[in-house]
Amino acid sequence: MNLMHRVGWRRGILALAVVSLLTLAAIEVLSDEPELALVIGEPWEDMRRRSSAVIDPAIPGHYWGRMPKSDARLRFADPQYGFVTPLARFFSVSFDDERVSNVRMSPQVEPLLLDDTLKVVLNLQEQWRNAGWVPIRAKDFPSFADTPQWRAQLRNVNKGGTAYWRAGDKYQLMLVVSRFRDNKRPTEERYLITLGIHRSRGVQ
Structure with missing residues (x-):
């Protein structure tokens, strides 16, 4: 050599x-990173035991919600349809008689620039596709894409974007992106992502 x-x-x-x-x-x-690892419909205490983020117990016989004690990411722990989000500051999990009912969160810790927003959204969509989720209501609510048309729509404060996905007959989710006025950065275009997950309701 x-x-x-x-x-x-x-x-x-x-x-x-x-x-x-x-x-x-x-x-x-x-x-x-602290995480809430959960499956919709499972016992609340199973989620608490599996998670590294701290969240309070459910209330027997009630429908209500809890938030983790710190920023946390979601690890959706279904063995087939699982995915992971970035850290979230707003993260609410509802329970119904001590079972996980639904999730509502913003997978970010601050309002994001458009480029960063699209990175998060497109990564989530890619995880869903790979795990077997499929878009629904796509004619009226197409999946997000990094195109000039989508960027123009998201920049419009009166429009934003919404997409719906379904995992077999088990779960559905709604993904929303909207323009947000950030008082800390009033001259910048910032965006909020909202993700909601619940049991499937058979919507086509």
Whole structure:
């Protein structure tokens, strides 16, 4: 092996080691984030035991809701239709007689710029497609895409966007993106994402 080959081989090994360390660091950061890991319809206490984020107990015989004690990401723990969101500051989980009833959240910790908003939304949609979710009501509410038409629609404060997805006959979700006036950054275009998940109601 000549000198140039040795240098190239060592550089390749070093680059591989750096990539491996960065990957491990990213995994560690993600695993350290508080999460609510849940399935719609399961016992509330099963969610609490599985989750690293803290959330209060349900109230027997009541329909109500709780919020985690900190920012948290959602890990939808269905073995077939699972997905993971970014950290959320607004995150509300409802219960019905001590069972998880539905979820309403914004998968972000602050209003986002349009580019970042689309990254989050398109990543979620890709996870859903890969897990077997399918768009519904797509004629009137098409799935989000990074196109000039979608960007113009989202920038319109009177329009925004909404999409609906379904997981077999088990779950449905609604994804909404809307323009938001952020008083901390009044000159910037910022956006809110809202995600709602509940049992399927058979909507086509």
